[in-house]
Amino acid sequence: MLTKSSSTGARSMWLAIAGAVSLLVLSATQAAAVPSYARQTGLACEACHTVFPELTPFGRKFKLNGYIINNREQIGDVDQAAHKNLALSFFSPVSAMVVASYTHTAKAAPDSNGLGNANNGTAAYPQQLSLFYAGEITPQIGSFIQLTYDPGSGAIGMDNSDIRYADSAATNGGKINWGISLNNNPTVQDLWNTVPAWSNPYMASAAAQTPEAATLIDQSLAGNTAGVTAYAMLNNTFYGEFGVYTSAPQGVGQPYDTAADTLISGGAPYWRFAGQWEWGDNSFEIGTYGMSAKTRVAGSCDMQTQLTDSAGNPVDVFTTSSGPCQTLSAGPTDNYLDVALDTQYQFIADHHIVTAAATWIHENSKLNSTAAAFNLANGTDVMASSTHLDTVRGSLSYFYNRFIGGSIQPFEIFGSANPLLFDSANVKPNSDGVTFEADYLPWLNVKLGLAYTAYTKFNGASRNYDGAGRNASDNNTIYTYLWVAF
């Protein structure tokens, strides 16, 4: 049985990876609504959004068809056959968004250096600052490209990105809308507000403690992958998509080596099938999505030791291990299979908007690579076993006149205990709770949010989950934010 005291380089490396992923997630989950689409189309926000960033049925069509409706004067050209071969907007489709926030938790979080507790009460300005290039590029190619300044790292980095080619074809009595998406986050190209990239909470605190366990498709790959997917929608009802992702980590040299920490081995297939129906003021969707991936942990044979610099500060240093190093190009793999179900119902009338959305992600994994790295570092002989991790998330929201409203967002994470992955006292991933959020939109592109998240279980337990006396409810969070898109 592995215990916390046996934590070594492999464990530390995994935690480092988890931390890096968390940073990516924090930046990549910040969803967006893009005024440059409004400028391009001449349509008000309400055409595509109930309340940003949630999409209306028309917004889904706009995305499905490649973000290319353009009702503004363009610089155009045609070839000899009179085919349009240039459609440049007079003005670049550039937008920005800024988020300022304040976070307070029930009890201050532990200090990251183990020195007591962190300051409780975190003002973030900006929590996030994003620039978008979002709009038509050619007559059949459109983009959603987001660059984000992350105050945590002090750097500007690639955030969500979706560049797509779209077309349509008549069928016998029907129509197929199809396209190809190049994107950097599985589910960012999706049309419904059920999937990890585009579901509630659309804005969340970067300062609050959040559960450490997440399935692979649940934003764990956001921003550090490259994927190509092909999709088709038949008669605005049946949607199918298939694609493949590979690693494209940011901030590391190329070709990718052990500095990349973790890489997908080969390609990771992704799929999505959904049916949607619209009637009256209502729309309903039910579907499935998922992916399969094999990854390798790199450099995890290195021992992490702590030295002291000239000023006496502790510094983590990776030293060369005595064993053979596990590389990214050979050896055992961590094998993941994520299968998810999702459903969404929307009622959109002139004054009242109701949305119910839910998803359940089930992940089976066998972490051969992580176990091998662990054994190398610890001299143990742990066999990787099959584990599962499940995430269930729901949201019920109501808005009046797109002016004021709120949502209830229950969530639950549960799965197998895994000492290779989880840092909690009982090495279980279980977390559950609910977020209540109230929103006020004085204008359609300005949102003031106040959210309270209550945990009944956190990282495995309700009480003393970290073995140091911290309870799940200590992480209960009050979070308020101002979100402006312009």
Next chain:
Amino acid sequence: MRSIAILAATGAALFALGASAGTTVPPEPDMVANTCSQCHGDRGISSAPLFPNLAAQDKDYLITQLKNFREHKRSDAHAQAYMWGMAGPLSDDAIADISAYFAALPAPQGAKNLDSAEVAAGRTIFEKGIDAENVPACGACHGDTAAGTSTIPRLAGQHREYLAAQILAFRTNQRNDPVMHGNVEHMTDEQIRQIASYLSSL
């Protein structure tokens, strides 16, 4: 038996031809295929009542409305949110082509499963008006079958919710039309639901 089958098939074909006589549908304009159809459908039948059915709508009415959108003369909320932008770049020729296309399409089927009492009350309003509210008979202008005439729009088979929203917009002057405002300004919400249900059922 074979002769009967041939006769029946011929009769069905002639009936189908007769149903569409005089309404040769022109090629679908690119603007319709790429943009209009996303809300109004390729065949002018929309999937959501927020967006009106345009199939078989009067061509001149469509031209007038598209120009009103383009020139911001029609200012109800959804016109501003959607159609000001959509119609903004349209030339007069494009408007004419789009209007001719939708006008030539087969009319929508009337809605089923409506409240029969509401439909019956709406029919009375349509045919006789409401004297007490100074509401004239709708059919006087929109035609006995609500199929419209020239710049007077077709109402038959339109979405009930869309019709009700437009009457409300006339009543509150959000959609600025002095004639229609005078016609509906005293209508109650219940009467609006009734007339909308009846027209939707046609």
